Amino acid sequence: MALLERAVVGKILGRRVSFFLLKAEIQRQWGRFDEFQLTTMGFDCFICIFSYVEARDEVLCGGPWFIGGNLIGLDRWSPDFSPTSMEGLSSPVWIHLPNLPLLYWDDDNISRIASRIGTPLWIDAQTGNWGRREYARVCVRMNLANKLQAGVWVNG
Structure with missing residues (x-):
């Protein structure tokens, strides 16, 4: 799916954060790269879909990224991604x-x-x-x- 080629999957390492905090922090930190759509997958995982692959790559090459003091593990989206695993992050x-x-x-x-x-x-x-x-x-x-x-x- 072409949409997911522009996606980053993330896992919050540490304590749980609200969707409101997650969205606000990602907008503050990554909004300069591009517009994006954010969706949660469970309480500690999310997927962020950018308009351009270049923005996705900027996020993946940047960092380290933190949300509410918690480190964020990131990877490009792949069909093998599992919210219950750290593999690939x-x-x-x-x-x-x-x-x-x-x-x-x-x-x-x-x-x-x-x-x-x-x-x-x-x-x-x-x-x-x-x-x-x-x-x-x-x-x-x-x-x-x-x-x-x-x-x-x-x-x-």
Whole structure:
């Protein structure tokens, strides 16, 4: 169905929010991209259909997105989507890499280490400029169906 090609499915991770709050927050955060139709699917899932595929892609590539302090997991709509599963849902998440030896303090190594958690998207400006030494800060796109790792061991 062509309509659903422009759709994003989302799952609210955390406490329940009202439809009124969901709609108001999504309008505030995503209204700049395009007009959309919003429908809920159960108490923690929703589908948002945009007028253009480009707007859907802007939402999927942006974030992380929060509704009422709750993280939102997103994915393109597919016939396999299930409101009872986290499969396919992802979100950008900022992670810290504390106690990183200076030997590994460059974009390639930081990205390689962060890729053990998710797909690296951005390195914090302070990290890239060596402005902060307590930890490196990286935004990764995490698959929310995977178990969250407590950490990653780096040689050295």
